[in-house]
Amino acid sequence: MELMETNSPDLVKDQPDADNIKMFVGQIPKTWDETRLRQMFEQFGPVHTLNVLRDKVTSISRGES
Known part of the structure; x- marks a missing residue:
């Protein structure tokens, strides 16, 4: 891992805020996608990373039927 010291927040936009939280949401319709x-x-608020769990074989969302 490489660490960079900077006073400019523009240089680390791809990193989440230090106060971010990880949230898991269930029971979403299978038709909903990341967008x-x-x-x-x-x-x-800003969303850093979002993943929809999908079936490994069919790639269909594993959400609610």
């Missing part, structure tokens, strides 16, 4: 979820959650 829809990002739009929904970004109204409350």
Whole structure:
């Protein structure tokens, strides 16, 4: 791992805020994708990473039926 010291927050935009939280959300419709979820959650603040769990064989969301 390489660490960079900087006084400019612009140089580390790809890193999450030090106060970020990891949130797990279940029971979402199978038809919802990362774009829809990002739009929904970004109204409350920036989203650094978002992953929809998918079936390894079919690549279909493992959300609620």
